[in-house]
Amino acid sequence: MGSLTDLTIAAARDGLAAKEFSARDIAEAHLGxxxxxxxxxxxxxLPTPDIALTMADACDARIAKGEAGSLEGVPLGIKDLFCxxxxxxxxxxxxxxxxxPTYESTIxxxxxxxxxVLLGKLNCDEFAMGSSNETSCHxxxxxxxxxEGSNAxxxxxxxxxxxxxxxxxxxxxxxTATDTGxxxxxxxxxTGTVGVKPTYGRCSRxxxxxxxxxxxxxxxxxxSVRDAAIMLGVMASHDPKDTTSVDMPVPDYEAALxxxxxxxxxGIPQEYRMDGMPxxxxxxxxxxxxxxxxxxxxxxxxxxxxxxxxxxxxxxxxPAEASSNLARYDGVRYGLRVKGDDITAQYENTRSDxxxxxxxxxxxxxxxxxxxxxxxxxxxxxxxxxxxxxxDFEQVFEGVDVLLTPTTPTPxxxxxxxxxxxxxxxxxxxFTVTVNMAGLPGISVPAGVSxxxxxxxxxxxxxxxxxxxxxxxxxxxxxxxxxxPGPADWWSVGT
Amino acid sequence: xxxxxxxxxxxARLARIKVSDDQAKALEGELTGILQWVExxxxxxxxxxxxxxxxxxxxxxxxxxVVTDGGYPEDIIKNAPEHADTFFVVPKVVE
Numbered sequence: 001m002g003s004l005t006d007l008t009i010a011a012a013r014d015g016l017a018a019k020e021f022s023a024r025d026i027a028e029a030h031l032g033x034x035x036x037x038x039x040x041x042x043x044x045x046l047p048t049p050d051i052a053l054t055m056a057d058a059c060d061a062r063i064a065k066g067e068a069g070s071l072e073g074v075p076l077g078i079k080d081l082f083c084x085x086x087x088x089x090x091x092x093x094x095x096x097x098x099x100x101p102t103y104e105s106t107i108x109x110x111x112x113x114x115x116x117v118l119l120g121k122l123n124c125d126e127f128a129m130g131s132s133n134e135t136s137c138h139x140x141x142x143x144x145x146x147x148e149g150s151n152a153x154x155x156x157x158x159x160x161x162x163x164x165x166x167x168x169x170x171x172x173x174x175x176t177a178t179d180t181g182x183x184x185x186x187x188x189x190x191t192g193t194v195g196v197k198p199t200y201g202r203c204s205r206x207x208x209x210x211x212x213x214x215x216x217x218x219x220x221x222x223x224s225v226r227d228a229a230i231m232l233g234v235m236a237s238h239d240p241k242d243t244t245s246v247d248m249p250v251p252d253y254e255a256a257l258x259x260x261x262x263x264x265x266x267g268i269p270q271e272y273r274m275d276g277m278p279x280x281x282x283x284x285x286x287x288x289x290x291x292x293x294x295x296x297x298x299x300x301x302x303x304x305x306x307x308x309x310x311x312x313x314x315x316x317x318x319p320a321e322a323s324s325n326l327a328r329y330d331g332v333r334y335g336l337r338v339k340g341d342d343i344t345a346q347y348e349n350t351r352s353d354x355x356x357x358x359x360x361x362x363x364x365x366x367x368x369x370x371x372x373x374x375x376x377x378x379x380x381x382x383x384x385x386x387x388x389x390x391x392d393f394e395q396v397f398e399g400v401d402v403l404l405t406p407t408t409p410t411p412x413x414x415x416x417x418x419x420x421x422x423x424x425x426x427x428x429x430x431f432t433v434t435v436n437m438a439g440l441p442g443i444s445v446p447a448g449v450s451x452x453x454x455x456x457x458x459x460x461x462x463x464x465x466x467x468x469x470x471x472x473x474x475x476x477x478x479x480x481x482x483x484x485p486g487p488a489d490w491w492s493v494g495t
Numbered sequence: 496x497x498x499x500x501x502x503x504x505x506x507a508r509l510a511r512i513k514v515s516d517d518q519a520k521a522l523e524g525e526l527t528g529i530l531q532w533v534e535x536x537x538x539x540x541x542x543x544x545x546x547x548x549x550x551x552x553x554x555x556x557x558x559x560x561v562v563t564d565g566g567y568p569e570d571i572i573k574n575a576p577e578h579a580d581t582f583f584v585v586p587k588v589v590e
Binding site: 098099100101102103199200201214240243244246247306308309312313315316323330331332333334335336337339340342343344345346347348349351352355360361363364365367368371378380381382383384385386387388390422423437438439464 | 498502503506507508509510511512513514522525526528529530532533534535536537538539541544545546547548549550551553555556558567570571572573574575576577583585586588
């Protein structure tokens with residue numbers, strides 16, 4: 001049954017409909033793969049085999065009755081940032097060690113309503129703050145990928161590192177993820193998977209542990225563009241419980257895939273050509289341009305002059321919002337409590353023991369930039385720069401349909417290689433963070449292999465609420481790249 | 496902006512995070528580094544630019560001011576570190 005873990009979501013759906021195998025078969029195949037491989041990868045922090053089999057049996061019953069939903073029987077991993085009813089949800093933080101939600105996030109509820117099966121909760125950076133999945137209280141996720149000729153463990157990227165590793169290592173058919181500054185697209189690029197950050201407001205944020213509310217957006221990670229289109233179609237919805245969720249119909253993203261891209265104009269932002277960017281990343285970008293030209297698009301150089309300011313502005317806005325959002329972890333209503341002499345000491349002890357170093361750093365930065373006397377100089381300035389970043393995109397999108405860029409400035413790095421210097425780690429998100437600052441949709445598509453034999457991704461950035469064009473163009477990149485090598489299985493016990 | 500140890504302690508107090516002497520020392524350097532890096536924003540001319548309030552320009556949705564949820568206090572206190580009946584328990588704050 002090993003091959004059932006190699007299926008795409010689209011193939012699983014078709015095979016289930018044709019009764020070639022059952023939802024239980026697929027669930028069992030994945031639970032076996034998790035049993036064999038998760039110790040080495042640390043992608044799942046809480047596998048839920050009993051729930052998976054119960055859900056799969058219910059899927060088989062619905063399929064037998066001809067009542068299959070659009071994701072019926074598809075086993076998924078869920079990033080531990082999504083609250084799941086009666087299933088522990090930690091956000092990768094010690095402060096939520098024992099938090100078991102009494103409610104279900106809107107997105108996961110949408111997935112279960114469509115027939116998807118929960119395999120378990122996936123590791124992530126603590127409160128989604130990180131670019132390497134090294135800040136999780138559950139320990140780092142190890143990428144299934146290795147450099148050629150080396151056994152050094154690589155990072156899967158972050159913060160959705162567990163999602164990326166599980167999808168790449170075939171421990172699920174697809175996974176949910178979240179993206180505040182690149183946390184879906186950067187790990188997708190590092191692991192050779194497809195990751196979509198939808199337009200802000202396209203997916204409900206209700207029931208997702210908040211990091212930076214004006215930037216957070218959930219999306220899928222999958223092994224094909226089609227699978228991402230299928231999954232996003234289910235995840236996206238208008239939700240009255242999230243006032244920023246938009247009241248717009250969800251298009252049939254999968255139906256958009258077949259459409260020709262001939263006649264589209266693709267912008268190449270010159271500011272994304274960074275000093276010191278490796279030649280292989282530049283070469284991949286040029287390859288992507290050539291592929292799209294072959295498909296009949298017009299290529300146009302464009303300028304987004306405020307690009308270099310997106311990351312520093314982000315590191316004011318995101319920590320500011322995080323410091324407000326994380327004020328709720330007070331040891332009173334839920335989560336860890338560490339007693340003190342009085343209630344202030346209790347707050348301080350709880351948050352000191354409960355938060356890890358990176359989270360503390362960001363809460364302190366956020367507190368500082370919002371504090372009396374500094375608000376205008378930092379927060380207000382950053383929000384003005386954000387307006388300029390958004391304006392750059394608006395002006396460019398008057399002349400082009402979509403932008404093509406590399407997803408990351410480098411391929412995956414080794415665990416421990418960049419954890420010493422926060423700013424060096426932050427620079428990983430230099431090509432992705434602009435998209436969050438402007439609220440736009442972005443997709444990372446695996447497009448090539450680095451000199452080290454590890455994956456590289458290309459990013460497409462679209463107009464607000466035009467995910468369809470991202471899927472159409474993404475499909476062309478995926479087809480042009482052809483079959484890329486997958487990671488060799490070193491992680492499963494007994495292989 | 497150079498962040499000194501007194502400033503680290505002040506903002507840690509505001510953020511209600513206890514920091515040890517060693518941590519305060521390390522944070523001085525880290526926070527200074529991050530703040531000096533973000534200060535490159537000073538180069539950007541933002542005169543007359545409105546600060547962003549929302550990436551998606553939409554009017555805030557309104558709803559009827561009626562109770563649509565609630566009535567399950569047992570769920571609310573279920574994850575509380577300490578509770579009595581359906582109340583959260585905290586150290587004494589009023590003499």
